Amino acid sequence: MKKTVNQKAWFLVLPVLLLVGFSAVIPLMTVVNYSIQDTFGNNQFFPVGLEWFEEILHSERIHDALGRQVLFTSIIMAIEIPLGIYIALQMPKSGIWASVCLVLISLPLLIPWNVVGTIWQIFARTDIGLLGHTVAAMGIDYNYSQDILSAWITIIVMDVWHWTSLVVLLCYAGLQSIPSAYYQAAKIDQASRWNVFRYIELPKMMGVLLIAALLRFMDSFMIYTEPMVLTGGGPGNATTFLSIDLVKMAIGQFDLGPAAAFSLMYFLVILLVSWVFFTVMSNIDKEEG
Amino acid sequence: MNNAPVKKGFFSSKSPAIMLLYIIFLMLPIYWLLNMSLKTNQEILGTFSMFPNDITFDNYIVIFTDPDWYWGYINSMTYVVMNTLISLGVALPAAYAFSRYRFLGDKHLFFWLLTNRMAPPAVFALPFFQLYSSVGLFDTHIAVALAHTLFNVPLTVWILEGFMKGVPKEIDETAYVDGFSFFGFFTKIFTPMIASGIGVAAFFCFMFSWVELLLSRTLTAVDAKSIAATMTKTVSASGVDWGVLSAAGILTILPGAIVIYFVRHHIAKGLSLGRV
Amino acid sequence: MARITLSKLAHSYVKDPKSDKDYALRELNHEWEDGAAYALLGPSGCGKSTLLNIISGIVTPSHGRILFDDIDVTFEDTTDRNIAQVFQFPVVYDTMTVQQNLEFPLKNRGKDAKYIAQRVASIARSIQVEDILHKKARGLSADQKQKISLGRGMVREDVNAILFDEPLTVIDPHMKWELRTQLKALHKELKHTMIFVTHDQTEALTFADKVVVMNVGEVVQIGTPQELFEKPAHTFVGYFIGSPGMNILDVEISGNQAKLFDANVELTQNYSGLKGKLELGIRPEFMTLCEEGQGIKIEITRIEDVAHHKIVRARYDNKDINIIVQEDVVITKTMNNMTFDMSKVNIYENSWLVEGEKI
Numbered sequence: 001m002k003k004t005v006n007q008k009a010w011f012l013v014l015p016v017l018l019l020v021g022f023s024a025v026i027p028l029m030t031v032v033n034y035s036i037q038d039t040f041g042n043n044q045f046f047p048v049g050l051e052w053f054e055e056i057l058h059s060e061r062i063h064d065a066l067g068r069q070v071l072f073t074s075i076i077m078a079i080e081i082p083l084g085i086y087i088a089l090q091m092p093k094s095g096i097w098a099s100v101c102l103v104l105i106s107l108p109l110l111i112p113w114n115v116v117g118t119i120w121q122i123f124a125r126t127d128i129g130l131l132g133h134t135v136a137a138m139g140i141d142y143n144y145s146q147d148i149l150s151a152w153i154t155i156i157v158m159d160v161w162h163w164t165s166l167v168v169l170l171c172y173a174g175l176q177s178i179p180s181a182y183y184q185a186a187k188i189d190q191a192s193r194w195n196v197f198r199y200i201e202l203p204k205m206m207g208v209l210l211i212a213a214l215l216r217f218m219d220s221f222m223i224y225t226e227p228m229v230l231t232g233g234g235p236g237n238a239t240t241f242l243s244i245d246l247v248k249m250a251i252g253q254f255d256l257g258p259a260a261a262f263s264l265m266y267f268l269v270i271l272l273v274s275w276v277f278f279t280v281m282s283n284i285d286k287e288e289g
Numbered sequence: 290m291n292n293a294p295v296k297k298g299f300f301s302s303k304s305p306a307i308m309l310l311y312i313i314f315l316m317l318p319i320y321w322l323l324n325m326s327l328k329t330n331q332e333i334l335g336t337f338s339m340f341p342n343d344i345t346f347d348n349y350i351v352i353f354t355d356p357d358w359y360w361g362y363i364n365s366m367t368y369v370v371m372n373t374l375i376s377l378g379v380a381l382p383a384a385y386a387f388s389r390y391r392f393l394g395d396k397h398l399f400f401w402l403l404t405n406r407m408a409p410p411a412v413f414a415l416p417f418f419q420l421y422s423s424v425g426l427f428d429t430h431i432a433v434a435l436a437h438t439l440f441n442v443p444l445t446v447w448i449l450e451g452f453m454k455g456v457p458k459e460i461d462e463t464a465y466v467d468g469f470s471f472f473g474f475f476t477k478i479f480t481p482m483i484a485s486g487i488g489v490a491a492f493f494c495f496m497f498s499w500v501e502l503l504l505s506r507t508l509t510a511v512d513a514k515s516i517a518a519t520m521t522k523t524v525s526a527s528g529v530d531w532g533v534l535s536a537a538g539i540l541t542i543l544p545g546a547i548v549i550y551f552v553r554h555h556i557a558k559g560l561s562l563g564r565v
Numbered sequence: 566m567a568r569i570t571l572s573k574l575a576h577s578y579v580k581d582p583k584s585d586k587d588y589a590l591r592e593l594n595h596e597w598e599d600g601a602a603y604a605l606l607g608p609s610g611c612g613k614s615t616l617l618n619i620i621s622g623i624v625t626p627s628h629g630r631i632l633f634d635d636i637d638v639t640f641e642d643t644t645d646r647n648i649a650q651v652f653q654f655p656v657v658y659d660t661m662t663v664q665q666n667l668e669f670p671l672k673n674r675g676k677d678a679k680y681i682a683q684r685v686a687s688i689a690r691s692i693q694v695e696d697i698l699h700k701k702a703r704g705l706s707a708d709q710k711q712k713i714s715l716g717r718g719m720v721r722e723d724v725n726a727i728l729f730d731e732p733l734t735v736i737d738p739h740m741k742w743e744l745r746t747q748l749k750a751l752h753k754e755l756k757h758t759m760i761f762v763t764h765d766q767t768e769a770l771t772f773a774d775k776v777v778v779m780n781v782g783e784v785v786q787i788g789t790p791q792e793l794f795e796k797p798a799h800t801f802v803g804y805f806i807g808s809p810g811m812n813i814l815d816v817e818i819s820g821n822q823a824k825l826f827d828a829n830v831e832l833t834q835n836y837s838g839l840k841g842k843l844e845l846g847i848r849p850e851f852m853t854l855c856e857e858g859q860g861i862k863i864e865i866t867r868i869e870d871v872a873h874h875k876i877v878r879a880r881y882d883n884k885d886i887n888i889i890v891q892e893d894v895v896i897t898k899t900m901n902n903m904t905f906d907m908s909k910v911n912i913y914e915n916s917w918l919v920e921g922e923k924i
Contacts, residue, residue, distance in 0.1 A: 004391065092308070119321070
């Protein structure tokens, strides 16, 4: 659609600008302010320059949290995206079963995040949970609150449970937009199942798949509530991801300066990666248009 | 277009068994929660069974009679609805501007809005706490509603813009020729045309506000305490009441399960922010 | 290439069809000659897509059989029928180059590289895409893409038939001509059996050796373009083909005398034993407009000037009729009578053409 140039359109955007300005800019200014100051209490602040940033950059604790975060995000993306595509390919195309599947697979997305944590906390307990009980009954040494490996596996399975449906839904929508003539043409050309996926389905899904990857990256990189409820970051610090660490630092220990510097860098990393995704996405759009 | 039913699509090579397995994987933990919520604590801790031996609704009765519990739901609902209304109210005109006009800095503004969707709530938790405390809004519904607009407004703008792009511009022009004012056109003609888009956007506002815990817990204490916060605070208390906790969890799933039925065909479009 | 035989073929999407109405395609027997070009013509919803889908194997007919060169393929899958199809909108593999697109059907069938290269080169020449062979298919225009889907169909020498499902719908008008001409030339060159579905009579009449006209699930006539024009087998064909269509007038007949609303005309054939509703069909091209008293009186409502002739719109017996008049004829106020070229008059009994005896 051709858009007309009209500066008055700013008036329509103004409410959003004021609202988001109020809820984003002011808090962000506070963060920036904290990040370059120190305090002895009593609301007396003095500037410390980039000291906090240096401290964070060299902090082993943050490095570890970042390492865990990257590992976690990589693992869940490596599982959820292929699995999501695969499940989307198994979805019924239309009819009552398609509706039933849609509703059922969307359900985990609508559960409050702390309840997701609670569900798995119960489900994976060896005394009262179905999963934990079954695994323990098979003679496997499993305890997510004490064993690091168990904790990681539980959190990853929980995230796969919680978020794979998002990838499925997006891919499904992409698949639905493929006209049946493409499948018919592939039959006529005697294309193999793999070729149909490779040359018809995957290219058509590319756009939505990028969105799925972007959303999964962003949300998993910010994950807080579910592991907080499930393991509380433990055992030890084994499942303390960036957000959990940040909240511990800011609210638990009230280390405002380092926490603020940490926040800013955290935010910037997400922005940077998202911006790369975004650019790639717009380029694909352009090629298609 | 050829509407003839297709005899065998490639989709026929799919296997219902795998779909079934996946759905079982999704439903089992929820079923377990339901199972727990219908048992007494003695049964939960004493015996291990796939079905409640002695179905009890006591856990639900606790929630519906204890003000601490049911006010959690009322508080959550209140700020979720407030958030949805505010988000839609400000996002509608903005999305219209983005979908119809070009203006100075429009692209930057759009991207800046999106960056807010990417902000980790943990980053904002403390500054929000201080901001709302300093203006005296701490522990009010509006504080949580406003905080959640940070994520929901960009999303709403993005979804609505996607839907609005689908409405041809000629509609606007015809309406102005017919003598409608901008306001009249927007409320009487345009808004009904993108009703499904508004529905989807509202659904997503509802959903994200409903599932979020960190900000709602940080910004409330007693008067506006959300159900999510109520649940976590119960967990940390000594001797967890598993039955009541499970019942509370089941009750938080219900609203989503009900709404999702109505928007099932649009979920993907909304999730992809209008790009499918 | 093959001869395609439809034997007692019928299809209903309803499980247990009771009346004719339940059939998307009513019973049909026909042989598609090897190497001929056919057009399937009819308004939308007439069953032509169903018929095409049955031939291509997307739909299994509920009744009857379909044979390729005497081999029953009724229950065979599209993959095994060895046909090619060009769809309404271009179906190309976006991420492949034009060359890869053309190679694809041959590669999948395990042909050797030398043969593939030679076939692709030859087809690329025929459809004139040699200069874009190494471009990605994604960025091409609709008509180029449609050419590629056409090329992908023809790259196999042994296809039994090439089916076209309204392939020119998305093509710009000026490109339509060019593609259609190319298609005709390709047919002459390669002699594939071609079946071309369309609702556009010009497309059908210019492309095909034989046109199959369909209406509400029924094949009403199969014939050459000339036959359809001069001897429409059904009033629907008369009306659907031609621009404007055939004039249909109520008539009573005894022997060779035809009694119209307020006039009598003498037919060139004798008819006997006619029952049911009788109609007389005459094309606007075979009528003349003449001075008062020289023919049958009509009431002229409008005269339209089109490119090479004039169309006179008139009323007779409470029906709209059209007469085509040459460009150079001056129409005066007193010219309000019509006459027919009696050798071109057709008589219809219950809408179907009936032939009388030569006098």
